[in-house]
Amino acid sequence: MAGPASGYALGVDIGTSNTVAVLRWPDGRTRPLLFDGQPVMPSAVFLDDASRLHVGRDAQRLGQADPARYEPNPKRRVDEPGVLLGGLEVPTADLLAAVLGAVARTAVDAVGFLPPAVVTYPAAWGARRRDVLVAAIARAGWPPVGGDTGTRMVPEPVAAARYFAEVLRRPVPVGACIAVFDFGGGTLDVAVVRNEGAGFAVIGSGGVAELGGLDLDAVLVDHLGRTLSGTHQQAWQQLAQPATAAQWRNRRQFWDDVRGAKEMLSRTSAAPVPVPGVEQAVHLTREELERLAHPLLRRGVFAAAAVIGNSGLAPSQLAGLFLVGGSSRVPLVARLLHAELGIAPTVLEQPELPVAEGALSEIRAVAMAGAGSVSAPPPPAAAEPFETTVPLSPQSPPAAPAPPITPRRRPVLWIAAAAVVALAAVVTAAALYLTGGGYDDIDFQASVTELGRVKGGEDYTSNVYTGFVGDHAYYAYERKDLRLEIVAVDPPSLKERWRKQTKTTADRWAGITVLPDAVIAYADPTTSEAIKDMIVLDPETGDEMWKRPYKTEDRLYFVGDIVVFDDSAQSRLLGLDIETGKVRWEKPNPRTGGGDAGTTVYQVQTVEDVSGPSDVRGTPFAQRLDDDKRIVQIAADRSARVIDATNGNVLKSRNNVADLDDQVMAYNGWLVVASDDAGGYRLSGYDLDSLGDPKSLYTAPDPDRDLDLLAMCGELRLCLLDSGGSGAESTNVVAVDLDKGGQLWRKPAPKAEILIHFGDQVAVRSVSGEYRSRILDPSGNELLSREGAVARIDGGNLLFLDSSTESVGDYGVAGLHAGAKEPDEMGNLNDVRSSGCKWNAKYIVCPGEYDFMIGQFAK
Numbered sequence: 044m045a046g047p048a049s050g051y052a053l054g055v056d057i058g059t060s061n062t063v064a065v066l067r068w069p070d071g072r073t074r075p076l077l078f079d080g081q082p083v084m085p086s087a088v089f090l091d092d093a094s095r096l097h098v099g100r101d102a103q104r105l106g107q108a109d110p111a112r113y114e115p116n117p118k119r120r121v122d123e124p125g126v127l128l129g130g131l132e133v134p135t136a137d138l139l140a141a142v143l144g145a146v147a148r149t150a151v152d153a154v155g156f157l158p159p160a161v162v163t164y165p166a167a168w169g170a171r172r173r174d175v176l177v178a179a180i181a182r183a184g185w186p187p188v189g190g191d192t193g194t195r196m197v198p199e200p201v202a203a204a205r206y207f208a209e210v211l212r213r214p215v216p217v218g219a220c221i222a223v224f225d226f227g228g229g230t231l232d233v234a235v236v237r238n239e240g241a242g243f244a245v246i247g248s249g250g251v252a253e254l255g256g257l258d259l260d261a262v263l264v265d266h267l268g269r270t271l272s273g274t275h276q277q278a279w280q281q282l283a284q285p286a287t288a289a290q291w292r293n294r295r296q297f298w299d300d301v302r303g304a305k306e307m308l309s310r311t312s313a314a315p316v317p318v319p320g321v322e323q324a325v326h327l328t329r330e331e332l333e334r335l336a337h338p339l340l341r342r343g344v345f346a347a348a349a350v351i352g353n354s355g356l357a358p359s360q361l362a363g364l365f366l367v368g369g370s371s372r373v374p375l376v377a378r379l380l381h382a383e384l385g386i387a388p389t390v391l392e393q394p395e396l397p398v399a400e401g402a403l404s405e406i407r408a409v410a411m412a413g414a415g416s417v418s419a420p421p422p423p424a425a426a427e428p429f430e431t432t433v434p435l436s437p438q439s440p441p442a443a444p445a446p447p448i449t450p451r452r453r454p455v456l457w458i459a460a461a462a463v464v465a466l467a468a469v470v471t472a473a474a475l476y477l478t479g480g481g482y483d484d485i486d487f488q489a490s491v492t493e494l495g496r497v498k499g500g501e502d503y504t505s506n507v508y509t510g511f512v513g514d515h516a517y518y519a520y521e522r523k524d525l526r527l528e529i530v531a532v533d534p535p536s537l538k539e540r541w542r543k544q545t546k547t548t549a550d551r552w553a554g555i556t557v558l559p560d561a562v563i564a565y566a567d568p569t570t571s572e573a574i575k576d577m578i579v580l581d582p583e584t585g586d587e588m589w590k591r592p593y594k595t596e597d598r599l600y601f602v603g604d605i606v607v608f609d610d611s612a613q614s615r616l617l618g619l620d621i622e623t624g625k626v627r628w629e630k631p632n633p634r635t636g637g638g639d640a641g642t643t644v645y646q647v648q649t650v651e652d653v654s655g656p657s658d659v660r661g662t663p664f665a666q667r668l669d670d671d672k673r674i675v676q677i678a679a680d681r682s683a684r685v686i687d688a689t690n691g692n693v694l695k696s697r698n699n700v701a702d703l704d705d706q707v708m709a710y711n712g713w714l715v716v717a718s719d720d721a722g723g724y725r726l727s728g729y730d731l732d733s734l735g736d737p738k739s740l741y742t743a744p745d746p747d748r749d750l751d752l753l754a755m756c757g758e759l760r761l762c763l764l765d766s767g768g769s770g771a772e773s774t775n776v777v778a779v780d781l782d783k784g785g786q787l788w789r790k791p792a793p794k795a796e797i798l799i800h801f802g803d804q805v806a807v808r809s810v811s812g813e814y815r816s817r818i819l820d821p822s823g824n825e826l827l828s829r830e831g832a833v834a835r836i837d838g839g840n841l842l843f844l845d846s847s848t849e850s851v852g853d854y855g856v857a858g859l860h861a862g863a864k865e866p867d868e869m870g871n872l873n874d875v876r877s878s879g880c881k882w883n884a885k886y887i888v889c890p891g892e893y894d895f896m897i898g899q900f901a902k
Contacts (some may be wrong), residue, residue: 050069050158050159051066051067051068051069051154051158051159052066052067052158052159052160052161052403052406053065053066053067053076053146053150053157053158053159053160053161053403054067054160054161054163054202054398054399054400054401054402054403054406055143055146055160055161055162055163055399055402056163056199056202056395056398056399056402057086057118057139057142057143057162057163057164057176058086058118058227058228058229058368058369058395059086059116059118059119059227059228059229059230059255059257060085060086060115060116060227060228060229060255060256060257060369061083061084061085061086061227061228061369061395062083062084062085062086062142062146063075063082063083063084063395063396063398063399064076064084064146064149064150064399065396065399065400065402065403066150066153066154066158067403067406073400073403075396075399075400076146076149076150076153077149078099078100078145078149079099079100081100082393082395082396083369083395084098084099084100084142084145084146085098085099085100085102085103085115086098086115086116086117086118086142087099087102087103087106087113087114087115087116087117088102088113088114088117088128088138088141088142089101089102089103089105089106089109089112089113089114089128090112090128090129090131090133091105091112092129094131096133096137096138096141097141098141098142098144098145099145103115103295106295107291107292107295107296108288108292109129109288110288110291110295111128111129111130112128112129113128114126114128114138116228116229116257117135117138117139117142118139118229119229119230120135120138121135121139121168121172121175121176122171122172122772122794123135123772124772126138135175136175136176136178136179136182137179137182138179139175139176139179140178140179140180140182140183141183142179143162143179143180143183143185144183144184147183147184147185157185159186159192159194159195159406160185160186160194160195160406161194161195161196161197161202161402161403161405161406162176162180162194162195162196162197162402163196163197163198163199163202163398163399163402164176164196164197164198164199165198165199165230165232166198166199166200166201166232166234166245166248167232167248167249167250173196176196177196180194180196195405195406197402197405198234198245199223199225199232199234199398200223200225200232200234200236200245200248201236201242201243201244201245201401201405202397202398202399202401202402202404202405203223203225203236203365203367203397203398203401204221204223204236204238204243204365204401205243205401205402205404205405206365206397206398206400206401206404207221207223207363207365207389207397207401208221208238208243209401209404210397210400210401211389213362213363213389214362215238215362215363216238216362217238217239217240218237218238218240219237219238219361219362220235220236220237220238220246220354220356220360220361220362221235221236221361221362221363221364221365222234222235222236222347222350222351222358222361222363222364222365223235223236223365223367224343224347224364224365224366224367224368224371224376224380224388225250225367225368225371225398226255226256226343226366226367226368226369226370226371226376227255227256227368227369227370228255228256228257228368228369228370229255229256229257230250230251230252230253230254230255231250231251231252231254231255231343231346232248232250233248233249233250233343233346233347233350234247234248234249234350235247235248235350235351235354235356235361246354247350247351247353247354248350249346249349249350249353250343250346250350251342251343251346254339254342254343255370256302256305256369256370258339259305259332259335259336259339259370259373260298260301260302260305262335262336262339262850263301263304263305263327263331263332263335264297264298264301265850265852266331266335267301267316267318267325267327268282268283270325271318271321271325275318275320275321277320278318278319278320278321281293281294281319281320282294282297282318282319293319293320296319297316297317297318297319300316300317301316301327304316304327305327305332305373306372308327308328308329308332308373309372309373309374311329312328312329312330313326313327313328313329314326314327332373332375333375335850336373336375337375337379338849338850338851338876339849339850340373340375340376340379341379341506341849342849343376343379344379344380344383344384347364347380347384348383348384348551348567351384352595352596353595355596358384358385358386359385359386361386363386363389364380364384364386364387364388364389365388365389365397366380366388366389366390366391366394367391367394367395367397367398368394368395369394369395371390371394372390372394376388376390377390382550383550383551385550482802482837482838482839482840482861483839484839484840484860484861485836485837485839485840485858485860485884485885485901486901486902487857487858487867487869487900487901487902488869488899488900488901488902489869489870490869490870491856491869491870491871491872491887491898491899491900492898492899492900493873493896493897493898494534494535494537494886494897494898494899495537495896495897496891496894496895496896496897497518497530497532497537497539497894497895497897498893498894499520499528499893499894499895506520506521506551506552507519507520507521507876507879507890507895508520508552508554508555508879508890509879509880509881509888509889509890509895510555510556510557510562510664510881511557511656511664511881511882511883511886511888512557512558512559512582512664512665513559513883514533514534514883514886515531515532515533515540515557515582516531516532516533516534516881516886516888516897517529517530517531517532517555517557517562517888518530518532518888518890518895519552519554519555519564520890521551521552522544524548525548525549525550526544526545526546526547526548527544527545527547527549527552527555527564527566528542528543528544528545529542529543529544529545529555529562529564529580529585530542531562531582531585532888532897534885534886534888534897534899535886535897535899537897540583540585541584541585542585543580543585543586543587545564545578545587546578546587547566547576547578547590549566549567549575549576550567551566551567552564552565552566552567553565553566553567556601556665557582557664557665558582558601558621558665559582559665560582560604560621560622561579561580561581561582561588561621561622562579562580562581562582562585563577563578563579563580564577564578564580565577565578565593566578574592574593574594575592575593576590576591576592576593577590577591577592577593577599578590579591579621579624588622588623588624589623589624590624591608591619591624593608594611594612596611596612597609597610597611597612598644600644600646600674600688601621602646602672602674602688602689603672603688603689604620604621604622605618605619605620605621605627605672605688605689606618606619606620606621607619607644607674607688609642609644611641614631614632614641615629615630615631615632616629616630616632616644616676616686616691617629617630618630618688618689618690618691627690627691628690628691629691630686630691630693632676632678633676633678633679633680633682633684641679641703642676642677642678642679642703643676643677643703643707644674644675644676644677645674645675645676645677645707645708645709645714646673646674646709647671647672647673647674647675647685647709647710647712647731648671648709648710648711648755649671649710649711650711650758650838652671653755654837654838655837656834656835656836656837656881656882656883656884657799657834657835658834658881659797659808659832659833659834659844659847659878660797660799661754661797661798661799661800661834661835664881671712672687672688672689673685673686673687673688673694673709673731674686674688674709675707675709675714675731677700677701677702677703677705677707678703679703680698681698681699681700681701681702682696682697682698682699682700683696683697683700683701683714683729683734684696684697685714685731685734695731695732695733695734696734697729697734697735700714700716700729701716701718702718705717705718706750706752706753708753708754708755708761709731710755710781711755711758711759711781712730712731712732713728713729713730713731713781714728714729714731714734715727715728715729715740715753715761715781716728716729716737717750717753717763719750723742723743723744723745723746723747723748723749724742724743724748724749724750724765725739725741725742725743726739726740726741726742726753726761726763726779727739727740728740728781728784738784739784740761740779740780740781740784740785741761741763741777741779741784741785741786743765744786745767747767748765748766748767749765749766749767750763750764750765751763751764751765751766751774751796752764752796752797752798754798754800755800756778756798756800756805757778757781757800757803757821759780759781759782760778760779760780760781760787761778761779761781762776762777762778762779762798762800762805763776763777763779764776764777764792764795764796764798764807765777772793772794773793774791774792774793774794774795775789775790775791775792776789776790776792776795776798776805776807776819776823777789777790778805778823787823788822788823789823790819790823790824790825792807792809792817793809794809795807795808795809795817796808796809797809799833799834799835799841800835801835801837801838801839801840801841801861802838802839802861802862803820803821803861804818804819804820804821804826804861804862805818805819806818806819806833806835806841807819808832808833814830814831814832814846815828815829815830815831816828816829816830816831816832816833816843817829818833818841818859820862826862826863826864827859827863827864827865827866829843829857829866830845831843831844831845831846831855832844832845832846832847832877833859836858836882836883836884837884838861839860839861840858840859840860840861840884841858841859841866842856842857842858842859842882842900843855843856843857843858843859843866844856844872844877844880845877846877847877847878848876848877848878849876849878849879850876851874851875851876851891851892852874852875852877853871853872853873853874854871854872854875854877855868855870855871856869856870856871856872856900857869858900858901869900872887872889872896872898873896874891874892874896875889875890875891875896876889876890876891877889882900884901885899885900885901885902886898886899886900887899887900
């Protein structure tokens with residue numbers, strides 16, 4: 044790589060909320076470009092009446108007058124082909140091109156031409172999203188991506204790692220890794236990056252797509268709204284539901300002031316917030332911010348722990364933990380990460396800059412003529428390429444993106460639903476679980492009856508878990524003495540059957556699983572210690588029956604009275620007695636190529652197995668399977684073997700079935716394998732009784748379709764979500780005949796990510812954009828559409844929740860019978876964290892701020 048004195052270079056980080064660009068001068072100095080005198084430019088875009096796009100602070104000011112023409116976060120819309128602004132659909136690539144055009148104009152103003160540039164992108168972005176960025180670079184008039192002289196693209200965490208090692212001069216030896224915690228305005232991205240000698244490479248990535256500084260702002264606004272609705276109801280009503288342009292401007296200004304107060308609280312203990320229409324400003328304190336932000340930030344810590352663990356590392360093995368992104372300024376972020384992971388994070392005074400500046404290390408600087416001076420070639424139409432008028436460019440095919448860095452896949456512990464969410468890495472968390480017909484309509488009440496609230500003990504913390512199995516409700520919370528306290532209570536009497544504290548202590552707990560014959564608590568092994576305990580309690584008394592250490596890579600499966608323990612360290616499967624923990628059988632993993640490369644296990648499921656209540660992602664509360672007691676193990680050499688989980692006997696085996704990272708489902712006597720072809724994807728089915736030659740079930744009709752989710756949706760039916768080159772808006776839900784093969788129907792399902800089956804119907808849910816759930820009948824026709832989350836009660840009934848979140852609030856709830864076109868409204872669940880609710884067919888238990896609510900929703 045040429046030295047820094049060779050010439051100018053430009054690094055650009057397009058963020059969800061803000062864009063940063065850093066210019067390197069020939070003498071090696073780096074300075075951020077200033078936009079309106081500031082080193083950070085809002086990524087906002089506004090379309091005026093003349094079809095011209097304005098960006099940055101100009102867009103924000105114009106957007107106050109006409110919000111319908113304003114898009115504050117175009118990067119969040121990368122999966123959409125276009126965004127509707129003022130009645131005109133503007134290609135998303137053109138919105139990003141407008142931002143890049145503004146950067147280019149500022150760079151030209153600074154040095155007279157556009158220097159060689161590198162643009163960063165999230166490590167988790169696939170080819171389709173990178174294609175949008177490539178198109179935006181071309182439409183902004185920049186040199187095309189690729190080649191020695193073209194614009195370069197680099198993953199954001201690689202750029203951050205470069206800054207960490209080369210600018211901060213922190214030691215990262217060859218083979219060592221750092222974790223990058225990129226907490227921006229709209230998203231949290233976490234990655235583990237390894238020094239490969241010739242450069243840095245991403246070996247693991249993840250995060251929380253819907254968690255950013257905007258979400259912290261939202262909980263603060265909601266908190267202030269509760270106060271204002273009681274003291275200044277009219278003023279708050281206008282802010283919460285603006286009806287005029289002036290009220291929209293007030294709302295935007297109020298949010299800006301809340302954001303400013305949040306940033307001020309990183310330096311002071313209190314901050315004022317002016318309220319339009321109210322004489323006196325309200326105040327926020329740092330204590331309030333940290334109390335409200337804690338549940339959200341804890342999700343981020345869980346995500347970081349999961350990414351680190353999935354990369355095969357303990358936090359103590361990292362060479363560093365680097366915090367970037369403007370939202371990482373909140374002091375609680377670094378404190379929680381340090382407390383939970385046991386490693387002190389590195390965070391800078393201006394955490395927005397490292398990604399853009401680190402990207403400069405990826406540029407091969409071009410030598411310029413003259414010592415200590417620059418002789419630049421004349422820019423090709425310096426001002427004109429950066430004009431941003433719609434239509435911005437012809438719809439030509441985008442240039443090829445930079446080759447992606449593929450994260451290494453590792454198995455993850457499959458445990459309780461709460462732990463699944465916490466670890467954020469279980470492949471089966473978004474799978475569809477189904478039930479059969481024959482379920483009676485539940486007699487939903489006109490409103491949820493709150494039976495009572497149970498207070499936590501004196502050591503109660505905000506980290507809580509719930510469970511429901513049969514008629515028994517459970518709740519648990521982490522104590523300040525690092526023990527987990529678990530309470531068994533029976534509605535409607537609220538009689539406490541038992542309350543026990545674990546003997547084991549842990550810096551963090553991963554949750555509980557409740558079964559008819561066991562309650563299992565999990566200490567979280569993704570913290571500083573790589574090995575932690577799972578503790579199995581007697582459900583009748585709460586007494587500890589046995590415990591066993593496990594690691595992040597280990598997984599558990601509950602089959603009848605057996606716990607199948609996938610022991611990654613010993614490369615074996617164990618069948619443990621659920622009451623004693625004794626080993627009933629042991630089966631070594633298949634050896635491939637002279638060594639073991641890991642395996643993947645799938646439980647054979649039936650309609651009866653998964654007929655009970657599930658959460659809003661379709662994950663059953665009680666994950667034990669009792670009907671078909673077989674498991675299927677896929678090995679690294681693509682072989683499969685069917686195992687009797689009661690005794691460990693291998694019933695059938697076959698070579699060349701599936702790769703470890705293929706989407707696989709074992710259901711209703713079939714092993715269904717989804718494999719990628721050069722022309723799309725295809726589904727094959729193997730009869731589990733014979734494991735003979737596969738049956739072709741379905742082949743993608745278009746080579747550009749990608750399989751997003753494979754799920755079960757009926758006794759003789761599969762469902763899947765696939766999408767095309769235009770991103771999430773092109774997603775379809777497809778029903779496939781499991782018995783005969785072939786497509787039954789295909790229906791549009793824009794942005795859908797989750798399928799939940801009940802009876803002969805299927806709920807299709809998106810968790811971005813409209814945050815909407817749609818119910819489809821057996822023929823794929825839409826019966827109803829409703830904003831919010833949906834979850835199963837049983838095979839004939841669903842629950843709707845306005846939202847599924849860890850923030851304490853009031854959330855509307857409704858019930859739905861199979862075949863109905865309108866839900867039964869049941870009012871609100873008040874002062875609860877809706878994401879932690881569990882239920883049976885009559886009662887519901889939800890965590891609150893410092894207590895647990897138990898309610899009744901059916902007669």
